Amino acid sequence: MQIDLRDYQWEVVQPALEGKNIIIWLPTGAGKTRAAVFVARHHLDQKKGQGKVVVLVNKVPLVNQHYDNEFMPFLTPKYNVVPVSGDTELKEQFANIVRKNDVIICTAQILQNALNSTEEEKYIQLTEFSLMIIDECHHTQKDGVYNKIMNQYIEVKHQNRKKVPQILGLTASPGTDGANTSSSAVDHIMQICANMDAEMIKSPTQWKQQLEKIVPQPIKNYDVTEERKQDPFGQQIKMMMTKIHSQLDDSSITRRFGSQIYEQAVVELEKTGAIESSRLKRVCALHLRKYNDSLLINDTVQMIDAFQYLEEFYDSEKRTKTVLDQTDRFLSRLFSENQDELLLIALKKEYENPKLDTLANILHDRFVVPNSQGIIFTKTRQSAHALYGWIKNCEELKKADIRAKCLTGAGASSQTKHMTQVEQLNVIQSFRCGDINLLIATSVAEEGLDIKKCNVVIRYGLITNEIAMMQARGRARAENSVYSVVAEQGGKEMQREFVNEFREGLMERAIEEVQKMPPRDYRIKIRELQLEDIIARKVKDQMQMTKKRANRPENLRFYCRNCNEAVFHASDLRVIEGMHHVNVNPDFKLYYKVSGKINLPRKFEDWEPGGTVACRKCGQAWGMQIIFKSAPIPGLKITNFVVEVGEERRPFKKWKSVPCVIKEFNYIEYCQENILGL
Secondary structure, three states: OOOOOOHHHHHHHHHHHOOOOEEEEOOOOOOHHHHHHHHHHHHHHHHOOOOOEEEEEOOHHHHHHHHHHHHHHHHOOOOOEEEEOOOOHHHHHHHHHHHHOOEEEEEHHHHHHHHOOOOOOOOOOHHHOOEEEEOOHHHOOOOOHHHHHHHHHHHHHHHOOOOOOEEEEEEOOOOOOOOOOHHHHHHHHHHHHHHOOOOEEEOOOOOHHHHHHHOOOOEEEEEEEOOOOOOHHHHHHHHHHHHHHHHHOOOOOOOOOOOHHHHHHHHHHHHHHHHHOOHHHHHHHHHHHHHHHHHHHHHHOOHHHHHHHHHHHHHHHHHHOOOOOHHHHHHHHHHHHHHHHHHHHHOOHHHOOHHHHHHHHHHHHHHOOOOOOEEEEOOOHHHHHHHHHHHHHOHHHHOOOOOEEEEOOOOOOOOOOOOOHHHHHHHHHHHHOOOOOEEEEOHHHOOOOOOOOOOEEEEEOOOOOHHHHHHHHOOOOOOOOEEEEEEEOOOHHHHHHHHHHHHHHHHHHHHHHHHOOOHHHHHHHHHHHHHHHHHHHHHHHHHHHHHHHOOOHHHEEEEEOOOOOEEEEHHHEEEEOOOEEEEOOHHHHHOEEEEOOOOOOOOOOOEEEEEEEEEOOOOOEEEEEEEEOOEEEEEEOHHHEEEEEOOEEEEOOOHHHOOOOOOEOOHHHHHHHHHOOO
């Protein structure tokens, strides 16, 4: 099939057709992926059977989307194209698939795993590819998986050992990384270019007007809501939080209830409680965070949603906690004493959130237009489901023929049920064909996914960066479309939107400045940044390894984060496939219990999930049972423990930060000691 490019697409792909590493910067809906398909086909034609292309994406649904809509129609049957993602069994034969096919579309994590595999049949090298296309390449920074892959690429290139693949990056919004000055924004763009090893960042100049005509900007509305005149529900919650604080006797923590700042403060309080073995601080902090969440929900959706969130939490506490201490009883009693009053207030319409009236008016006005389609972007899965329930039950909106569904992330969450990949794809397909006409989505729908042109996009209760703003706005691509920001006058959401608009302008000027740099100056700066990163990584890795080797595993003791029971040493741990941390000490079974069965949305080659592993004493979840080649082994999550190193006690977010070397898992040795009893 012939690939027809518009003039502005021809303009941006020219350097890539010459074999140069570039970043293509085009807005959402301008056809970046189609341009990449053209480059891939030209590249393979030129290589005459010696080329191999890998297309990297950062979300599983994008694998099949790019395969079905772009690469497969235009490259087959001449070239073999295959999609590989985490929800398919093909990933286990990834290395073999790479060698047998011309174009491989996969999530970046699958490639990263293969690059780092210690098993010969699973290991591949970057040099096996001749072209690497990186979708949404603005994520190539810091500890992101794209950047880990490109770190290896740059090190190989600087060592001049082997020929590395050509790089093609695609982005609609490189962002500014929070910059407030032109020089900082330029530094950010240069760093992205260095991470991508790009010779240039390319956007249309000669055909810019054609681009603007093809991809028009929507009308932007600030839909200002009335200030909430009375909030007795919020006041009652704040009164309860104040009572909890009186138990803590901690005047240092901020009392800005219902804010992100307060959330960060209670997270730190919980961490302090874990370190100090203060169950009072730790448990109160966990409950305060739930109350703070309910205030945020109350500010976004209905009071009844905020009430039900707390009610579900305390019902769960009753079900799971078998042993209660004085702190547990105080917190449980506080909620039960106020439960009826909170429910009574939540049912009074006169106190309801005025933002919902504003949202109802926008939806009603837009959906009276025949064949309207729209997206509401909201922060959390919980608010998405709450908005869905509100829309479904709103009498005014029932008349507007609004057919809504939620579209949320596929990652597991302790608070709200996640969507499977199949469920996500079914919702998107229903939206494309018109069975539903309104998506209530979290950030999963902001970038990448091929979603039908909308005539209304609403950002509701969101405080995000300029990249998220631009990606969401790019969904409003229908003729005479509207992009709406629902916010209180002078509120946090409106302030952030103004900041995002400023940073978007800063980003555009920074890109233009980078594009105008003399080529020699640009190349020198890129090389400097790359060498600085290589040195910084090596120094960091060396320091971390030195620190790890300084501590003997048997000297690191792990305590249950909830009840402070000492339960194992680091010498009891082993690592499976560089990822799963398991306890192989047969005596460890005295400290934990296994319950239920965990179901994960994908299959794994050597293992499957068993039940939940929890503290036998207090019921705190520790991780999940890993059934590895039929052998059940307790897999542990580091965030559920406090680690004692010498006289210092502290929690860790990641296993790699634990300061000791943990041995690799030996299956035969484990079976001999734990199953055969040898």
